[in-house]
Amino acid sequence: MSMNLAYLRTFLAVADTGSISGASRTLFRAQSAVTRAVQEFELLLDTQLFERRPSGIVPTSAAEAILPRAHAVMQELAAWSKDKVPTAQPEAMYRYVPPAVLCGRRLEMFSRLLRCRHMPTVAKQVGVSQPAVSAAISSLEACISERLFVRTTRGLSPTDHAALLGQSTRRALNDVARLRSDIALRTGEITGEVAVGALPLARASILPEAIAQLVAAHPNVLVSTVESPFEDLCAALRAGELDFIVGALRDAEQAPDFETRELFREPLAIVVRRGHPLTQSRSVGLKDLAGYRWITPRRDTPARTLLSSAFAALNHPEPTVVVETGDAAIVRRLLAQTDLLAAVSASQMSAEIGPEKLRPYLSVCPERFARFESHGAPAFSSRRRRRDWRK
Structure with a gap:
């Protein structure tokens, strides 16, 4: 959702103080400006957020629905303040967010620049000029009184502080995009x-x-x-x-x-093509696997760790690995054309494994070794x- 985040801050100020005049004093803005911001926010969300009562302004059910996420957004954006922010008052975080940060488009430019680290690319993606992107970053740098990016021989490089702010900013922007869903859920509609x-x-x-x-x-x-x-x-x-x-x-x-x-949980299977030399025997033992080359999951994955542990438990050297991949399509094509052995989770080959589903080029080694128990998803x-x- 593209919005002026100042609307969100005004909404929180009205909810916090219980009145337009209270929000006006808190934000140092005219009451007419506060009223207009609330009305425009309601138009944007297509719902009423406050009701006027003798006791003051009361949030509607729609407002109650978005309050937790609105507070979360401001808590994330308060990270841009160069002043120390009291963490004991999460409901008042909107007071500490610098005005320059209350621009979703500016934050979007910063977030994109963190990813691609190339200002002309960001300008093209957002649909603005390169000087506009540079000006947006300068405004954000003024909030924290330090640089966000440094120029190197390889291009722009974000500072450590910029990387931390990037995480907070992305969380805030993603939460803003879900405000309408919060309102719809309150009415019983899941969108x-x-x-x-x-x-x-x-x-x-x-x-x-x-x-x-x-x-x-x-x-x-x-x-x-x-x-x-x-x-x-x-x-x-x-x-x-x-x-x-x-x-x-x-x-x-x-x-x-x-x-x-x-x-x-599911087993880790050893899979070969149909017609593979190993399928000619009724019983396949561990020694029969020696000499074959293998397709295995990538290193440092749970399945690969399980496979290595199984070989170690059997006091047997690990197999000769020639392909490491987690892509089932690549495994299928390789098995169809070679005598390689593949160690995969059984569900990844569910369409090919089993007598009633057996494809022309795949079968399962029936040895006990092929049925390691693997933690599932x-x-x-x-x-x-x-x-x-x-x-």
Whole structure:
């Protein structure tokens, strides 16, 4: 949602003081300006936010619905203040947000520049001139009295402080985009967007099934998936760009600030093409696997760790790995053309594994070694923010 964030601050001031005059004194603005800002905010959200009563101005149910997220936005944006902000008063954070930060377009330019680190590209993306982007960054730098980017031989490089502010800014912008969904939810209508970080294990079965059930039950919900390495998805979750991640279970040390839930367990299978030399024997032992080259999951993934642990438990050297990938399509094509062995989670080959589903080029080694138990797909969700579609 594109909006003037000053509307949001005015809304919080009126809710905090209970009157237009109180908000006027708090924000040092004329009462007419406060009234106009509230009216324009109501037009933007297409709903009434306050009711006039003898006791003062009272928030409507729609206003109550967006208050928690509005407070969260201002708490994130207060990070731009160069003064010390008291954390004991989260409801009053709007008072400490610098006026220059109350421009969504300016914050969007900063956020984009953090990603691409090229000012002409940001100018083209936003539809403004390069000097306009430079002026926006200068205004933000004035808020913290320090540089946000430094020029290097490789282009613009963000400072450490800019990187921290970038996370807060992205969370704030993502929360602003969900205000309408909060109001719709209060009326019993589930709308908005669900953004899911999808890791390889989840993409094969559980996630498509869950999405199908969700869109059937709630046709006004838009689901978007992001397929990236786990570390990148974690960064997006922390920034509020994702609602949760679904994938193979990681150690708690890898994401100590996330809430983790185990959904299921499944075996790690060894898969070969149909007609592979190993399929000619009724019984395949560990020694029969020697000499073959392997396709395995990438290093530092749960499945790869499980495979290494299994070989170590059997006092057997790890196999010769020639391909590391988490892409099931690549595994399928490689198996179709080679005698490689692939270690994969069973659900990733669910369309090919099993007598009734067997494709011409795939089969499963029937040895006990091929059935390691693997932790299945947990949902990683940030403790700090839960999206309302899940309530």
